[in-house]
Amino acid sequence: MLHAKLPGVECTADSCTFTVWAPQKEKMLLHLIHPQEQLLEMQPHEYGYFQLEVKNITPGTRYFYRPGGEHDFPDPASHSQPEGVHGPSAIVDHSSYSWQDKDWRGIPLKDLILYELHVGTFTSEGTFESIIPYLDYLVHLGVNAIELMPVSQFPGGRNWGYDGVYPYAVQNSYGGPNGLKKLVDACHNKGIAVFLDVVYNHLGPEGNYLNKYGPYFTDQYNTPWGDALNFDGEWSDGVRDYFAQNALHWFEQYHIDGLRLDAIHAVYDSGAVNFWEYTYGKVRQLEQKLGRPLYMVAESDLNSPKVVKVPDVGGYGFDGQWLDDFHHSLYVLLDKEGRDRYEDFGGMQQLAKAYSDGFVHSGDYVKFRKRKHGVSSAGVSGEKFVVFNQNHDQVGNRVMGERLCMLVDFERTKLAAAAILLSPYLPMLFMGEEYADESPFFYFVSHSDEDLIKAVQEGRRKEFEGFNWEVEPPDPQDEETFNKSKLQWDKREQGKHRIMLEWHRRLIELRKTNSILQNLNKNDLFVQVLGQQGIMLQRRSEDQLSYLLCIFNFSDETVAFTTPELSNQWVKVIDSKEKEWLEKEAKNDAAAPQQVGANVEIQIAACSVCVYTDN
Incomplete structure (x- = not known):
């Protein structure tokens, strides 16, 4: 029996069912082009869907649809585009892959150590399978979750992924569907969860044929990146199902553990049941069916706790969200030029608030926005926020793609690592950060349309005009821009890079083995500002019997x-001024004392961090 609301192609042992949504079309043709060409008329169904069951069809078969019976276009819900965004779609039989992770049950949210990576630049090969040999390295580092930048099919072979135009298809140049499955399988075998960055606020320009099928887009709203998607206008039910089903697609067909949802504030929906609430319900149902946690983490510009509250109390239902305010308030204290970039940040009290509350802007007037912004997040559990020193945006949206270690000295880079790994939040590293990789991470594309290439090049130049950069941004279309962004893995065991790598390993080990650092209840956190020079985090165990001081x-x-x-004796756990953590041969005279009593004044060296425990 045919059914609606499952866009794409579903295969059984002897047939495949094709489903496509085109509510304003009177006719839809299925054009099978390989291995045997056929032109078949599809049957209209309720809610604007067309369907057709075809017998004796094999995985890998190439096909187009003809909306209105006129011109060939790829399937909007294609699972594979082996010839790129303009080529035919290909049938994928997901049941043919033999998964080896039947015992995988995921990782508790509060225990996550995230590691964001871009598939194309993480290795020289730039494929899913080429990541697998590095998994043992990540395990040794202490990472237990990788977060892949978007892998949905985009134009050409070089892109950040946010220009994807086939949300269900896995990028062919990365290794396609089987490549991603092999990576996820290998990760689960090593005890690593896999998060995937997905984009539901816009689609890229090249290869975007959704408007040939139906009202996927609306002119009611605008986004900075392209036409807004139609989540609340006429015919929006099909759009909502298309994207809500996409979330389930990654969880079910690829065994993904969590999704990072790009810029959710640019998903506009004024309906009674918000799109995120709608998707939340579907994900929770699937979670019960699969018997493992399925996480949804938002990138949000709203500074609103409703993002991480459940729909029952008026929230969107996300399990967590990125905490940009933490990054901004920390960065301006590390880099003196940071205030030029983040004019609304700069005080030690703001970093203290980022630790104690979460949102720094919680109803304050913000110069950048020219209005008051945000609501307090005090009392929201620490596991609801992801913090970082770097991510693809913070690095890639600098004109020369500089990483933090290229902007501040070695001691401040160590300080930054400790700031997130000793925090009461979920920490995330950006690929190569752990050993202070010095490769830039540029913005890059590989479009085929000359007018679009020129528009991207000019748009990039204009984007940086307001920052008064004295250099031209590298050409995003130039392949060399992409190649320069690849990690320099050979450096990770050399000199200062080896020390930085060991520093990260030690901090992660401390976080994973110290019960106080595993307590993300912010009611057990006290923050003391040390003038405009530093802060002290006083963290308490859940049983309130032991303490940790992070200075x-x-x-x-x-x-x-x-x-x-609080204690008669404090014992030092780690100190960035100990000899083993110094870049150059030097005495550790600046290190704090190993043991000290209560109410004793100690000297904390410049640009340093030390941790004491009372047991």
């Missing part, structure tokens, strides 16, 4: 700190 000095001068009377 940060962001200044170029020594800071005096008096130990609290």
Whole structure:
């Protein structure tokens, strides 16, 4: 029996059912082009769907649809585009892959150590399978979750992924559907969860044929990246199902553990049941069916706790969200030029608020926005926020693609690592950050339309005009721009890079083995500002019987700190000024004392962090 609301192609042992949504078309043809050409008329169904069951059809068969019976276009819900965004779609039989992860049950949200990577630049080969040999390295580092930048089919072979135009199809140049499945399988075998970045706020320009089928887009709203999607206008039911079903597609067909949802504030929906609430319900049902956690993490510009509240109390239902305010408030204390980029940040009190509350802007007037912004997130559990020093945006949207280690010195880079890994939030590293990789991460594309290439090049130049950069941004279309963005893996065991790598390993190990650092309840966190020089995090165990002091000095001068009377003796756990963590041969005279009593003044060296425990 044919059914609606499952866009794409579903195959059984002897047939495949083709489903496509085109509510304003009177006719739809299926054009099978390989291995045997056929032109078949599809049957109209309710809610604007067309369907057709075809017998004796094999995986890999290439096909187009003809909306209105006129011109060939790829399937909007194609699972594979082996010839690129303009070529025919190909049938994928997901049941043919033999999964080896039947015992995988996921990782608790609060235990996640995330690692964002771009498939094309993580290795020289730039494929899913080429990542697999590095999984043991990531396990040794302590990472237990990788987050892939978008892998939905985009034009050419070089792109960040946010220009994807086939949300269900896996990029052919990365290895296609089987390549992604092999990577996920291998990750689960090593105890690593896989998160995937997906984009539901716009589609890229090249190869975007959705408007040939139906009202996927609306002129009611605007986004900075392209036409807004129609989530609340006429015929929007099909659009909502198309994207909500896409989330389930990744969880079910690719065993993905979590989705990172790009810029959810640019998904506009004024309906009674918000699109995110609608998707939340479907994901929770699938979660019960699969018997493992399925995570949804938002990138949100709203500074609103409703993002991570359940729909029952008026929320969107996300399990977590990226905390940009934490990045901004920390970065401006590390890089003196940071205030030019983030004019609304700069005070030590703001970083303290980022630690204690989450959102720094919670109803304050923000110069950048020229209005008041945000609502307080005090009391929201720490596991609801993801913090980072770097990500694809923070690095790639600098004109020269500089990583943090290229902007600040070695000591401040260590300080930055400790700031996120000792936080009461979920930490995320950007590929190569752990060993201070010095490859830039540029913005790159590989379009085929000359007018579009020129528009991207000019748009990139205009984007940086407001920052008064003295250099021209590299050409996004130039293949060399892409090649320069690839990691320099050979450096990770050399000199300062090896020390930085060991520093990250030690901090991650401390986070994973210390019960106090595993407590993400912010009610058990106290933050003390040390003038405009540093802060102290006083963290408490869940049973409230033991404490940890994390003392940060962001200044170029020594800071005096008096130990609290919570314990008669404090024992040092880690100190960035100990000899093993110094870039150059030097005495560790600047290191804090190994043990100290209560109410004792100690000196915390410039640009350093040290941690004390009372047991």
